Amino acid sequence: MAADFKSHILSRDEKGFGGIPFKRLLFGGIAGGFTYTVCRFVLPDIAIPVGIVVAILLIALTAPRGGLPLWMRLWLNLRGSILLAAAENPSGMAAEVAKLLSLPTDAAVLDGHRLFAPPAGLVEVDLSEWVTFARARDLDRGDGLVFVGSPLEEEAL
Numbered sequence: 001m002a003a004d005f006k007s008h009i010l011s012r013d014e015k016g017f018g019g020i021p022f023k024r025l026l027f028g029g030i031a032g033g034f035t036y037t038v039c040r041f042v043l044p045d046i047a048i049p050v051g052i053v054v055a056i057l058l059i060a061l062t063a064p065r066g067g068l069p070l071w072m073r074l075w076l077n078l079r080g081s082i083l084l085a086a087a088e089n090p091s092g093m094a095a096e097v098a099k100l101l102s103l104p105t106d107a108a109v110l111d112g113h114r115l116f117a118p119p120a121g122l123v124e125v126d127l128s129e130w131v132t133f134a135r136a137r138d139l140d141r142g143d144g145l146v147f148v149g150s151p152l153e154e155e156a157l
Helices: 022-042 044-061 070-088 093-100
Strands: 015-017
Touching: 015 022, 022 044, 044 070, 070 093
Parallel strands: none
Antiparallel strands: none
16 A cells, blocks of 8 residues: 655645635634724624625635636736736826836837847857767768858858
8 A cells, every 4th residue: 555645745725614724714704703803993884795795796706726826816916907908108108107006107118139148257168169960870960950141141160
């Protein structure tokens, strides 16, 4: 009889109800109860429905997908939409909102030279000095892959 252990699992969630982990249910319940308590002083007639709605919203907004909770995905989606709208119209309302939120509008425009630049300090390698062979026996024939300066010229070795 052998037991298989999954070594890639770093933490285990206790299941609460309906596949929702207990810690999310507890967080939603505490937040709903706190909202009920605060709302009971201001608007006692609607305190119970508001507490229930807040608890359900927090349980739903903390649901993870792809490693991110729903609230963070919604925030990143809103931020990206504001950045794209601000880059499209620099004098519009979205540009003002981006300035208010201190969002860099130049992040919406990708500069390939800056994005794919090698790390500072790397030595430039001239690949035209190298010949690559698919198999070792091709070394005798001399027909390997040669790197050239431009696609339409061939360098002699």
